[in-house]
Amino acid sequence: MDYLYQPYTSKRTSAISNKGMVATSQPLASQAGLDMLKKGGNAVDAAIATAAALTVVEPTSNGIGGDAFAIVWMKDKLYGLNSSGHSPSTISIGSLKEKGYEEIPKYGFIPVTVPGAPGAWAELSERFGSLPLTEVLAPAIDYAENGFPVTPVLGKFWEAGYNKFREVLEGEEFSHWFDTFAPKGRAPKIGEVWKSPGHAETLKKIAETKAEAFYHGEIADKIDNFSKEYNGYIRKKDLQNFQPQWVNPVSVNYRGYDVWEIPPNGQGMVALSALNIMEGFDVQSKEEVGTYHQQIEAMKLAFADGEKFIADEAHMKVGVDQLLNREYAAHRRSLIGEEALQPEAGDPPKGGTVYLAAADSDGNMVSFIQSNYMGFGSGLVVPGTGISLQNRGHNFSMDPGHVNSLEGNKRSYHTIIPGFLTKDNKAVGPFGVMGGFMQPQGHLQVIMNTIDFHLNPQAALDAPRWQWMENKTVWVEPDFPIHIAESLRRKGHNVEVQVETGAFGRGQIIWKDEETGSLFGGTESRTDGSISAY
Numbered sequence: 001m002d003y004l005y006q007p008y009t010s011k012r013t014s015a016i017s018n019k020g021m022v023a024t025s026q027p028l029a030s031q032a033g034l035d036m037l038k039k040g041g042n043a044v045d046a047a048i049a050t051a052a053a054l055t056v057v058e059p060t061s062n063g064i065g066g067d068a069f070a071i072v073w074m075k076d077k078l079y080g081l082n083s084s085g086h087s088p089s090t091i092s093i094g095s096l097k098e099k100g101y102e103e104i105p106k107y108g109f110i111p112v113t114v115p116g117a118p119g120a121w122a123e124l125s126e127r128f129g130s131l132p133l134t135e136v137l138a139p140a141i142d143y144a145e146n147g148f149p150v151t152p153v154l155g156k157f158w159e160a161g162y163n164k165f166r167e168v169l170e171g172e173e174f175s176h177w178f179d180t181f182a183p184k185g186r187a188p189k190i191g192e193v194w195k196s197p198g199h200a201e202t203l204k205k206i207a208e209t210k211a212e213a214f215y216h217g218e219i220a221d222k223i224d225n226f227s228k229e230y231n232g233y234i235r236k237k238d239l240q241n242f243q244p245q246w247v248n249p250v251s252v253n254y255r256g257y258d259v260w261e262i263p264p265n266g267q268g269m270v271a272l273s274a275l276n277i278m279e280g281f282d283v284q285s286k287e288e289v290g291t292y293h294q295q296i297e298a299m300k301l302a303f304a305d306g307e308k309f310i311a312d313e314a315h316m317k318v319g320v321d322q323l324l325n326r327e328y329a330a331h332r333r334s335l336i337g338e339e340a341l342q343p344e345a346g347d348p349p350k351g352g353t354v355y356l357a358a359a360d361s362d363g364n365m366v367s368f369i370q371s372n373y374m375g376f377g378s379g380l381v382v383p384g385t386g387i388s389l390q391n392r393g394h395n396f397s398m399d400p401g402h403v404n405s406l407e408g409n410k411r412s413y414h415t416i417i418p419g420f421l422t423k424d425n426k427a428v429g430p431f432g433v434m435g436g437f438m439q440p441q442g443h444l445q446v447i448m449n450t451i452d453f454h455l456n457p458q459a460a461l462d463a464p465r466w467q468w469m470e471n472k473t474v475w476v477e478p479d480f481p482i483h484i485a486e487s488l489r490r491k492g493h494n495v496e497v498q499v500e501t502g503a504f505g506r507g508q509i510i511w512k513d514e515e516t517g518s519l520f521g522g523t524e525s526r527t528d529g530s531i532s533a534y
Helices: 027-038 042-059 093-098 117-128 138-148 154-166 172-181 197-209 220-230 235-240 268-278 289-309 327-336 436-451 457-462 480-490
Strands: 015-017 019-023 065-073 077-083 245-247 248-253 257-261 353-359 365-371 419-423 426-434 467-470 471-476 495-499 506-511 519-523 532-534
Touching: 015 019, 015 532, 019 042, 019 506, 019 519, 027 042, 027 138, 027 353, 027 532, 042 117, 042 138, 042 197, 042 353, 042 365, 065 117, 065 419, 065 426, 117 197, 117 419, 138 197, 138 532, 154 172, 197 220, 197 519, 220 235, 248 268, 257 268, 257 436, 268 289, 268 327, 268 436, 289 327, 289 436, 289 467, 353 426, 353 506, 365 419, 365 426, 419 436, 426 436, 436 457, 436 467, 436 506, 436 532, 457 506, 480 495, 480 532, 519 532
Parallel strands: 471 495
Antiparallel strands: 015 519, 019 353, 019 532, 065 077, 065 365, 077 245, 248 257, 257 419, 353 365, 419 426, 426 506, 467 471, 506 519
């Protein structure tokens, strides 16, 4: 893997270690994971500790009330975990239309689905962990109980979230969010210590009961009572019926490497479909307009298919094998010409988020992602618990004929996706780029930066990114090459320079060098990214 050693002009180089590594968007969280490794825990213990800590130290992106997915490489075998929650059993398109809704709102109880993150922690710990869950969640509990100083990028997004909620949230049910996240009548300032005792108590109960209290006990009762008080749909029986699902990750082979994603209901299939299309192009150079044009067009076609066909897998009418069919990819590839396309779905053959990566000295690795969606989620915090409920149900369709239509007990089309890379049945490592519908686009760019353009992990993340938005509109970062942007415009792309770098996702990478056994890590320069290693 010569790309690990390639020099690069970015301000930061890849971190290197040989005992263990945790890469994530917040220094205190990555340190929590490293503490587990130093105590004799494995990569799974480190990932859980980091994930739980992130619910405290980066609440702008995730929380106890969100969902989670994981890809685990354990003892030379790959495992997938889908811990996304389903919709409440009593919700339906008809019930919403009776209340006057023509679309699913972003905030309040209607888009709330069952939180899956606590179940993911417990499930991973039970199957693969080597330390007690009480010990693994201890750092997160400490941060919640005693507080932590707000970091720069976190503070920026916290203030933006507060200002947005102050404008759009109306109703007594939202008061608990402001009590929890703006206790002084404003967002906490950078460097100011923020704490959440209710969050700490909830984490303690999850740790002591292995999440039973959350889904079957007193925490479930509190969620149920809060929902009933404000005519929400979610009930204790919905929490009781939840169970994380072990799944087989799906992959495509891209130029000799196997790229792995979680199967639907997640949008990892979009990344794989786009890579399948790109596989057939002879990509010569990164900084050529043709390369960017092909990447953007491939992503547009993959997203069009994803929007039409991806849903809860039990409801899909087109299977994974059909969407990843090589002949179908060749057909989609043939649609890409010299001009920007208006994307449309094809006809396959019938048949706010945080990301972290962890690795230990035994070769075990974890790719883990969790989210509340849209930053702080639904705007609802269960009183006295610190639980910020997700609004993942906003992704459902109100069209009864759509595969992702709103129904009770159904998982929605999901944006958060962990990635993993292998070669010749050996682990290369975990990777991910968080950020809504940027995520599969980030996966495509990071993988091509690595495999096609031979960039080391830090360079692969630091390289300027683009994001296709809709129709022919593409956002690019301020440091995106100007001559490439102008050339793309001449091909019919509506290229817009976006100053807000938060729009382009936040990624983490850990690659293992098979020859030396050393770990090479990259972390996101667009946020308070941090790698803890020893």
